[in-house]
Amino acid sequence: MRSRMLPYWLLLPAALWLFLFFLIPFLSLVATSLYDPDGSVLTGYHVTWHFANFPDAIKAYGPHLWRSVWWALIATALCLVFGYILAYTIAFKTGRWKNLVLVMVVAPFFTSFLIRTDAWKLILGDHGWVVHALQSVHLLSQDGRILATPVAAIAGLTYNYLPFAILPLYTSIEKVDRRLIEAAGDLYASPFRAFLNVTLPLTMPGVVGASLLTFIPAVGDYINAQLLGSTNDRVIGADIQSLFTTTQDYAAAGALSVTLLVVVLAATLIYVRKAGTEELL
């Protein structure tokens, strides 16, 4: 009796959170995306249900959106491969060095995103040792470069989001009961088959988690493209950013943001359903 209403009251903080931090920004964005595209700081902005903002924005920035998704997918795939190898090694092979190695892996995270990316810029720069080394072994032509290419931008994305991939992968690999792998071996499975038939399926939640944690922020990221990529290869995040701050074309910025959000949500839902891990969400 006395506490029948209590659970509902306690749901309030979560509801409030969702309202303040998701619904309000989202609705603001949606409203923005339906502004009169002719509005400006001087004339003011008005919601005129101008749905044409969407086709307009997609027509103008479609290739950039496509590039962002494509780069994010490659970076996610690379993060999964490197992240799985690293996480597997740490979880299963490092024994009493486990904690030390985990600290090693998390250590880069202690420098800020920006500083790390800037440092990479120095390393990959035209006068950096990486380019010189690659040129001296003729893997790169004398006027070839890495900085300001898609390779550098994708490498930057991979590098920056790898910790986000490693942590969920490590958590799920670490949870795998070693006795199941022993049992698979006892039941005539070679180490490779045991990995395919037991370890990998059991770590799917980690794979899905890692994919989402890298793909979602990577799609919207523009710092890596800006610092490491070429100015010719614009990504959607940079467009949204400049529309909001420089051009102040709020209508287009809003339409593009909502489009990006929808793309990400759709990709997530399809992926999670395919991976058969709905219970995670």
Add this chain to the structure above:
Amino acid sequence: MRSRMLPYWLLLPAALWLFLFFLIPFLSLVATSLYDPDGSVLTGYHVTWHFANFPDAIKAYGPHLWRSVWWALIATALCLVFGYILAYTIAFKTGRWKNLVLVMVVAPFFTSFLIRTDAWKLILGDHGWVVHALQSVHLLSQDGRILATPVAAIAGLTYNYLPFAILPLYTSIEKVDRRLIEAAGDLYASPFRAFLNVTLPLTMPGVVGASLLTFIPAVGDYINAQLLGSTNDRVIGADIQSLFTTTQDYAAAGALSVTLLVVVLAATLIYVRKAGTEELL
């Protein structure tokens, strides 16, 4: 015999990771910080062990560094308070709604950092409904504003890093054995004392994790300050960024980066030691 060297070989990926992603960038940065400050793109850059770069940079940008640390501390404290309340509510009070509420909390993360921050800019803007509402109840003067004040910047930091605080807090609160809380009640502890004497100490690892995951990126963040704060209140991240990209004063940028890194590492070590959770690292 056959596998005595195996563990060492398997440590290689981790060592390589550390080398590539931490040591090399770090050493590059350190080298940069000791460049001849008179270098330029035209004359080239040379390591001249010019240690004076450090006092010079700190003299020039000390107040900005101090502001960054201070803002990050306030944002971290706010994240801990809000995050703890939310995580506690989700873990203990939502029962079978738990998964739904968790999705709610993680949902904002599905929009990219930038879009979320831009949306906040709209909300907190001088013509947004928050300012109007606060003005109409006279909590803000008619020409008062929220955007372009430290309040907005700190609010942005808090908002953007809250999910990073909630996840470790939730994980550690969720792990607390309810029976221990029942046992405390059975042993004459009121709910409040049971929280202070049992729940809180047991969730210290989550508190420490949440603090680090918010403080470390927040110190280097400049997007929130740039989009939401005033141009008069520069933060250290913005300085580093413009030194690297606009001014191309790599010596000062490097010195500032290394200083920031040392400050963050020192703060982390002192904090972790004080919290008595060394075993986490």
Add this chain to the structure above:
Amino acid sequence: MSQASDNRELRLTQVEKTYANGFTAVQPLDLVVPQGSFFALLGPSGCGKTTTLRMVAGLEIPTAGTVRIGESDITYEKPYKRPVNTVFQNYALFPHLTIADNVAFGLRRRGVKNTAEQVAQMLDLVELTTQANKKPAQLSGGQQQRVALARALINQPEVLLLDEPLGALDLKLRRAMQLELKRIQTEVGLTFVHVTHDQEEAMTMADTIAVMNAGRVEQMGSPEELYENPRTTFVANFLGQSNLIKGSIIGKDTLAGASVVKVDMEGTIVSIPEERAHAITGAGWVGIRPEKVLVAPAGENIDAPGSHFTGATIVSTSFIGVSTQYVLRTAWGQEIAAFEQNTGARGVMPPGTAVDFSWRPEFAFLLDASQDASAGIEEH
């Protein structure tokens, strides 16, 4: 905390617990636990025994009824205000506190400033003085169990609740801790209420046992009473093992001055003492414990005057050291169990041996045949 009142017995009156989903964990229940006694609630998992315990501890609120200690009604009292402490199933020791701080926890919460001396005494009682500064995770299961006991006992509760306190220990250690617990209860003289599904544990320790099943108390009494004279098939099967043989009840009679009930059991007329007959007409189950069934090779003399049966065969023989367990097939085709202590008086009889068996009629009991003969035999 023990108060100078005359009678501080624990009294549950028509206590009932129904959950929001409609499941009734405890049917209206009356229990009286005399002050200073060792009382056991025995039953399979899900029978409501733990819910009953939690209602006494204040961790669940009854849907109806009252819980009293002496004159004070504590039905709705907050758990942290009750003169009751619990030894939890998995001990629930605070992992971040030392053993000494765990033990001192209750005293400190009640504002006792100097706890050192009482803690030292209590650690001495449970023989853990040398472990005072360790953390719970450094202790073995048996030691943790004793810390949990010390942590509850130091508060001198009027009632100490024990929720399967030995369930996590292995067999030999469990037997040792049973004797230890019983010794401590006798020493400190508090009221112990002990929840368990282990019938041997309940019988070894408790003065009184209440056997619970599906939210109801099936039977209550001393271990000997319950074991020797079960009133239902559930009690007959759950508390030890029973052979139940179908018979039709003939009626009352007097035999050598005692009232008996006569039953036609597969052609043999057996006489059950009236106080052990819980059915008086129709069909009935004649029950007999396996250790009361004496077996001998066919034709040999058996030292059990009374119901004597011939023409049985041994189906299986299990030697378990202390005793040998036989399964016999009777002349009428039923399998019945018989235990024989390995006193050495006779060797082990192999399967296939033709045997006679017998029991003293005063040890049989008679149950209503409308009950399921397999109630209380745990299914898997």
Add this chain to the structure above:
Amino acid sequence: MSQASDNRELRLTQVEKTYANGFTAVQPLDLVVPQGSFFALLGPSGCGKTTTLRMVAGLEIPTAGTVRIGESDITYEKPYKRPVNTVFQNYALFPHLTIADNVAFGLRRRGVKNTAEQVAQMLDLVELTTQANKKPAQLSGGQQQRVALARALINQPEVLLLDEPLGALDLKLRRAMQLELKRIQTEVGLTFVHVTHDQEEAMTMADTIAVMNAGRVEQMGSPEELYENPRTTFVANFLGQSNLIKGSIIGKDTLAGASVVKVDMEGTIVSIPEERAHAITGAGWVGIRPEKVLVAPAGENIDAPGSHFTGATIVSTSFIGVSTQYVLRTAWGQEIAAFEQNTGARGVMPPGTAVDFSWRPEFAFLLDASQDASAGIEEH
């Protein structure tokens, strides 16, 4: 996989396991397990029994010695190439596969295409046909245990290893599964090697038991041999319970045509059959099992001709249904245990009763007094 060789016994020769940190888990060990037998490795935790099992499974490599099945040396064979399967302690069922897929796992890895029929047969054997499409987490502990068994048996290994397979089940279920396992082993006729710390489990199921302690086999033989005639105090205490009474050995003698060893035990001369005497000079422990000690009120007749002692008192009485366990204080001040089956021939004697006790001398055994009398009594 069973090959048509004549003798496919499992033979461990001087097998030894020392870990990198210098700890020797298994001292050089010789074991022969005949084809088709049910063999138990019994011992406390840490005695090396699980390490021995894992060396047979290929999950550990011996430091020295060889493991052979028949003529084939499998000491260094990879686990997935051995004709050996294991039922793991916590079953280790694959949580992401259905019961049927779990059972089919081994066949599929060996390239068998059509597994459906064999899986159906195997599920039928363990009575889980209706559960085929469930996931392991949906099954009870006993059902999971049977899946683990089916998953191993379907491969028809030459040796089936069982690592404490019943440890996670509760007492009543464990007893039922023991009978089940024994039945299946008899039916399929494979060699079973069973590791356990539960002496009752080993005695109920195994043809031969090897008792291990600190990496060594202390004694090996049939359950009856080990129980009735233990050679060390460890075996006497670990396998059941024993009363050990100090005596000084007088020497050999002949009594009614049989060789005996005479011992002066607290002033009484007792005679131990020579084949049960494992010490012949100096001090010795006279051992007698509690169920062999017969007790009666002082002066009453006891049906156990032989060593008779008077002047004892009952110190404690535990009624546990099937039997009553007494602790007596003897005239010379030692406490000894005696069990009495509750056949109803006599009532329970309360503590304080003056009693006599007796045992048949042919059931005593004699051990070397240089051994610790409490070896094998689990400490806590």
